[in-house]
Amino acid sequence: xxxxxxxxxxxxxxxxxxxxxxxxxxxxxxxxxxxxxxxxxxxxxxxxxxxxxxxxxxxxxxxxxxxxxxxxxxxxxxxxxxxxxxxxxxxxxxxxxxxxxxxxxxxxxxxxxxxxxxxxxxxxxxxxxxxxxxxxxxxxxxxxxxxxxxxxxxxxxxxxxxxxxxxxxxxxxxxxxxxxxxxxxxxxxxxxxxxxxxxxxxxxxxxxxxxxxxxxxxxxxxxxxxxxxxxxxxxxxxxxxxxxxxxxxxxxxxxxxxxxxxxxxxxxxxxxxxxxxxxxxxxxxxxxxxxxxxxxxxxxxxxxxxxxxxxxxxxxxxxxxxxxxxxxxxxxxxxxxxxxxxxxxxxxxxxxxxxxxxxxx
Amino acid sequence: xxxxxxxxxxxxxxxxxxxxxxxxxxxxxxxxxxxxxxxxxxxxxxxxxxxxxxxxxxxxxxxxxxxxxxxxxxxxxxxxxxxxxxxxxxxxxxxxxxxxxxxxxxxxxxxxxxxxxxxxxxxxxxxxxxxxxxxxxxxxxxxxxxxxxxxxxxxxxxxxxxxxxxxxxxxxxxxxxxxxxxxxxxxxxxxxxxxxxxxxxxxxxxxxxxxxxxxxxxxxxxxxxxxxxxxxxxxxxxxxxxxxxxxxxxxxxxxxxxxxxxxxxxxxxxxxxxxxxxxxxxxxxxxxxxxxxxxxxxxxxxxxxxxxxxxxxxxxxxxxxxxxxxxxxxxxxxxxxxxxxxxxxxxxxxxxxxxxxxxxxxxxxxxxxxxxxxxxxxxxxx
Numbered sequence: 001x002x003x004x005x006x007x008x009x010x011x012x013x014x015x016x017x018x019x020x021x022x023x024x025x026x027x028x029x030x031x032x033x034x035x036x037x038x039x040x041x042x043x044x045x046x047x048x049x050x051x052x053x054x055x056x057x058x059x060x061x062x063x064x065x066x067x068x069x070x071x072x073x074x075x076x077x078x079x080x081x082x083x084x085x086x087x088x089x090x091x092x093x094x095x096x097x098x099x100x101x102x103x104x105x106x107x108x109x110x111x112x113x114x115x116x117x118x119x120x121x122x123x124x125x126x127x128x129x130x131x132x133x134x135x136x137x138x139x140x141x142x143x144x145x146x147x148x149x150x151x152x153x154x155x156x157x158x159x160x161x162x163x164x165x166x167x168x169x170x171x172x173x174x175x176x177x178x179x180x181x182x183x184x185x186x187x188x189x190x191x192x193x194x195x196x197x198x199x200x201x202x203x204x205x206x207x208x209x210x211x212x213x214x215x216x217x218x219x220x221x222x223x224x225x226x227x228x229x230x231x232x233x234x235x236x237x238x239x240x241x242x243x244x245x246x247x248x249x250x251x252x253x254x255x256x257x258x259x260x261x262x263x264x265x266x267x268x269x270x271x272x273x274x275x276x277x278x279x280x281x282x283x284x285x286x287x288x289x290x291x292x293x294x295x296x297x298x299x300x301x302x303x304x305x306x307x308x309x310x311x312x313x314x315x316x317x318x319x320x321x322x323x324x325x326x327x328x329x330x331x332x333x334x335x336x337x338x339x340x341x342x343x344x345x346x347x348x349x350x351x352x353x354x355x356x357x358x359x360x361x
Numbered sequence: 362x363x364x365x366x367x368x369x370x371x372x373x374x375x376x377x378x379x380x381x382x383x384x385x386x387x388x389x390x391x392x393x394x395x396x397x398x399x400x401x402x403x404x405x406x407x408x409x410x411x412x413x414x415x416x417x418x419x420x421x422x423x424x425x426x427x428x429x430x431x432x433x434x435x436x437x438x439x440x441x442x443x444x445x446x447x448x449x450x451x452x453x454x455x456x457x458x459x460x461x462x463x464x465x466x467x468x469x470x471x472x473x474x475x476x477x478x479x480x481x482x483x484x485x486x487x488x489x490x491x492x493x494x495x496x497x498x499x500x501x502x503x504x505x506x507x508x509x510x511x512x513x514x515x516x517x518x519x520x521x522x523x524x525x526x527x528x529x530x531x532x533x534x535x536x537x538x539x540x541x542x543x544x545x546x547x548x549x550x551x552x553x554x555x556x557x558x559x560x561x562x563x564x565x566x567x568x569x570x571x572x573x574x575x576x577x578x579x580x581x582x583x584x585x586x587x588x589x590x591x592x593x594x595x596x597x598x599x600x601x602x603x604x605x606x607x608x609x610x611x612x613x614x615x616x617x618x619x620x621x622x623x624x625x626x627x628x629x630x631x632x633x634x635x636x637x638x639x640x641x642x643x644x645x646x647x648x649x650x651x652x653x654x655x656x657x658x659x660x661x662x663x664x665x666x667x668x669x670x671x672x673x674x675x676x677x678x679x680x681x682x683x684x685x686x687x688x689x690x691x692x693x694x695x696x697x698x699x700x701x702x703x704x705x706x707x708x709x710x711x712x713x714x715x716x717x718x719x720x721x722x723x724x725x726x727x728x729x730x731x732x733x734x735x736x737x738x739x740x741x742x743x
Contacts, residue, residue, distance in 0.1 A: 069632060093635030102627050108681040109625055112396045120623050121635045126684060127619035129398070138395060151396055169626075173634065 005176050005209045006043040006066065006096075011075035012036070013058060013065045032073060035061050036242040039075070041228065043177065043211055048203045050220035051213040053230030058242045059213040062230070063179050066211070068092050079177070093121040097173035099166045099180040109154050111165050115141055118172030140171035143206075144198060160191030167198065171206075178202070180212040184219070192216060196223045221249045221274060231261055281308035283357065289314070290321025294328055301350050305357075317356075319349065400678040400685050408677075408692040412462065415699040419461065420454045422708040453593070460595040460603065461702045462695040464660050465670070467607045467652035469694025470614050470687055472667030473674070474645045477621045477683070479555045485667035486653030488555065489646065490537045490562030493569075495657035496588065498533025499526055500569045503584045526587070527599070527658045534654030537561060538646065545642055551628065554642075589715030590661035592702055603659050610651035611691060617644045618683035625681055665721040669728045670694040676731050697724060 014034040035058035043049055053059050064070040066077055068084045077084040079095050097118070104114070118140070119133045129137070141147055144164045149157060157165065163183055170178050180199070184192040196219050202208045203225075211228075214220055220227060228246045245257055252258045259269045268277040286307035288299055298319060299309045320331045330343040334356050343349040421432045427446050434441060441447045471486035479488070486492065502525055541558055548554050573581050595603055620641040623631045628638050656663065674690045675681065698720070705719040 067633060069629065088635075089632065089637060090635035093633060096633075098630070098633045100629050100633075102629055104626055108675055108679070110396065110680075113398055113680070113682060114626070116398060117623055117626060117634070120619065123619070125616065125619060127622060134395075 003044050004042040005045055005080055006211075007078040007081075008039050008041040008066070009076055009078065011039040011041075011065070011077060012073040013039070013061050013070075014073050015061075016073065034073060034241070036230065036244055039244055041244070041246055043209045045176070045209055046203050046207040047209050047225045048199055048223060049209075049211045049226045049228060050224035051211060051228045051230065052215070052217060052220055053213075053242070054232060057230040057232050059230055060181060062244075063098075063181055063211070063213060067096055067098050067179055090121055093173065093175075095175050096177045096179065097170040097175040099163075099170050099178065099183055101181050101185065104154050104162075104166075110151055111146060111154060111157070111168075112137070112141070112150050114154055114165060115146070115168045115172050118169040118174075121173065136174055137172045140168045143202070144168040144171065159186050160188070160194070163187065163191075163195060164198070167195070171202070176207075177209045177211075180210065182213055182215070184212075184214055184216050192219060199223075218275070221253070224249055227252055229258070229261055231264070279303050279306065282306040284308070285310055285315060287313045287315040287318030288321075289318065294321050294323070298330070298346060298349075301346060302353075305350070305354070317353070398680075398682055400680050400682075400689075404678060405685065405689050405692070408689060408696065412692055412696045412699065415696060415703070416458050416462065419458045419699045419703050420450055422703055423449075423454065423706050424711050424713075425449055426708070452596075456596050456600050457593050457702070458699070459600060460592045460660065461698040463603055463607045464592065464656045464663060465666060465694035465696070465698025466691035467610060467656045467694075468663060468667040469670035469674070469690040469697075470611055471649040471652040472669075473671040473683070473686060473690045474614055474617070474621065474649055475667075476671050477624055478642065478645050479551055480627075481552075481555060482672070483668065484555065485664075486649055487662070487664065487667065488562070489541050489558035489649070490565050491534045491650050491653045492657050492662045493562040493565035494534040494537030495530035495654055496533065496662055497565045497569055498529035498531070498536075498658075499587055500572055500584055501533070502526060502529040503580060503587065530658035531654055533565075534650055534657065537565060538650040538654070542643065542646060545646065546639075551642070587661050588717070590663045590717035590720075592660055592698075592716055595659045599659065603655055606651055606655040610648045610655075611687070613644060613648035613651070614687050615684075617641060617648065618687055621645070621683040622681075661717060663717055663720055665724050666694055666697060669724045670697060672728060673697075673731055697727075 012034055013036050014032060017031050017033070039062075051059050051062065061070065065072050066084075068077070068087075068089075071085065079087060079092065084092065116129060116133075116137050119129060119137060120127060122133060123129060141150065144167050146161070146164050146168050149161055149165075154162065154165065167178075167180070167183070170180075183199075184195055187195065196216075199210050199212065200223055203210055225248065226246060227249045228244055229252070230242050230244050232241060233243050245252065245261065247257070249258075253269075253271050253274070256271075259271055262269045262276070269275075270277050283306040286302050286309050288295060288302065288309050288311050290298070295311070298321065299311065302309050302319075316333055316335060316337075318333045320333075322329055322331070327344060330346065330349045332341045332343060332349060332352060333339060334341070334353075341352060343352065417429060417432055417436075420436075421427050421429045425446075427435075427450065431441060431443070431446060432450065435447050435450045468486055472484070475484040475486060475488055476482060478484075540561055541554075544557050544561075545554050548557065573584070576584075620631075620636055623634055623636050624638070624641060626634075631638055631641075653667070670690055670693050671686070674686055674693045677693070678685060678689055680686065701716060701719045701723050704723055705714045705716050707714060
């Protein structure tokens with residue numbers, strides 16, 4: 001059994017401009033724009049890979065090249081051991097399905113009919129579904145939970161429902177590999193989680209290999225087996241534009257490559273919390289003594305106000321958390337060890353701190 | 362906010378460990394409750410029945426009224442004691458009725474394919490300049506007769522029944538088709554191709570205008586009469602030729618039906634399912650020009666049917682599956698054309714209205730009514 005279903009070997013992706021074509025007022029006569037060079041990656045059976053990267057870093061170009069819509073500048077993409085360029089469109093369709101960001105504009109199409117279209121690489125010239133085809137279509141609908149709107153028209157669905165239907169269509173195509181281009185874009189948090197859970201389930205239960213591009217960093221870090229992180233290189237030393245690092249998400253965080261990648265763009269990734277620091281410390285330090293959720297959220301509130309919070313440090317000003325009496329309580333020392341105030345809600349505490357620091361400002 | 366997300370995920374996970382996840386994947390529908398792709402057969406069958414019925418009406422009505430019983434009798438036994446009636450049916454009304462069916466079917470299926478290929482509700486067989494090309498061919502023949510020495514000979518042949526006119530219009534539409542096909546090899550985008558097609562059509566129409574400007578009023582009148590459209594000019598072996606061309610066009614369309622279905626998802630999805638979009642484009646353009654070019658040549662530029670019938674058929678069948686839409690559109694187009702022909706004869710009078718005016722006059726209100734009632738034009742092309 002082959003474990004790596006899709007292999008990328010020395011691949012360079014980008015665009016070849018037409019002769020005499022003009023781009024941004026410059027003559028790009030036959031010029032080649034390389035986007036990323038010498039990529040060596042593989043997608044394994046039953047693996048969920050998240051492709052991360054800012055807008056314009058070449059995520060879509062990579063996915064287009066991997067699905068055979070666009071040809072590589074050099075190197076090759078191998079599908080089950082054979083180069084993509086040697087395979088017919090139908091052979092590719094039997095092994096690789098896609099979920100695109102394209103909106104389906106023709107709506108007089110029921111969900112069932114749309115999912116059934118996924119079987120078209122298998123059906124005869126009239127597209128008649130066999131009993132086996134119908135079984136696969138029904139399974140795809142069942143596993144994606146699209147049953148409740150089976151007879152609805154695609155134009156009547158919400159974004160989340162529509163995305164699930166498009167995933168069902170890809171499943172009906174019954175390919176070992178599924179590529180998804182930003183499947184969680186425009187979705188609310190519950191829908192985003194539901195889509196990721198669904199994809200996770202497909203890799204576990206159906207042994208699909210899934211590559212999805214996304215901007216949902218936190219979801220990707222939690223759900224992906226592997227992260228491919230594309231980033232734009234700022235310096236002009238290299239001719240190509242983007243760089244790609246890959247690895248298990250935890251590995252990338254622990255060995256600091258993740259932090260390093262974002263530090264270049266001026267973002268601080270905190271490997272202790274797994275999140276980005278979005279606040280600047282403008283108001284000096286603040287001590288915090290306490291544990292658990294109470295301490296975590298108090299820290300967040302203080303950071304939002306602009307403090308650099310040092311945990312478990314007896315400095316001033318300081319907040320101590322205790323719930324010895326069975327109720328949540330905050331003890332606030334504003335300027336001396338004697339000047340303490342007790343609060344029973346975080347709102348009151350924060351208001352008091354705000355009042356104090358307005359005066360001192 | 363990874364912590365919040367983490368909590369939501371784990372909360373969801375713990376809730377759903379024992380309970381069926383949202384969407385009830387564990388709920389399994391019994392076999393007969395799953396939807397079927399095919400629309401009700403009775404709908405298509407009743408369309409076919411209606412075509413047969415109106416065909417007989419069409420034969421019965423006209424300046425000479427023939428009772429329906431006698432019409433059926435003449436059709437069945439091929440002879441009747443009233444020789445005049447039999448001749449009228451056999452030589453005038455039967456060819457005209459068949460022409461109406463062929464023209465209606467051809468224009469409707471042509472329009473349906475264009476609407477799907479270009480993903481545009483206003484597309485019809487005329488958008489790629491195919492009709493305009495046919496008109497140019499006819500205009501060249503008719504308007505050039507002023508300078509040509511054989512003007513009298515052309516007039517002798519009659520206006521719409523002439524082989525020369527048919528040949529000219531077919532050549533005209535074929536010429537425009539070749540230009541469009543050539544351009545479509547260069548342009549990969551269907552919407553750009555649509556715009557180019559409309560432009561080519563405009564150029565063709567302008568050429569006709571220039572030609573008309575330098576022609577005498579009598580010649581323009583002949584050309585104008587041709588543009589009114591007529592179903593009555595197709596006789597005997599011309600009808601055979603028209604049937605062969607239209608049937609091959611319909612056959613080509615049926616072959617493309619699966620690809621047209623896949624095309625509903627857009628070019629990128631279509632390619633990802635192994636469809637060769639350029640192959641489909643060439644098939645559809647070829648089929649449409651056979652269908653629309655031949656009908657325009659024989660009957661003049663008949664508007665409206667090609668745009669309206671696909672919409673009517675979609676709302677009637679409530680499907681977008683071309684395997685059923687193509688035959689149903691053909692039947693619906695034939696039916697509408699027969700009705701228009703009956704109205705054009707103004708039953709009980711000696712006058713006949715131009716078919717081109719009637720199709721729009723009758724059809725537009727019907728389409729507006731259907732769209733207002735179902736409001737699914739937007740659903741078809743939102």
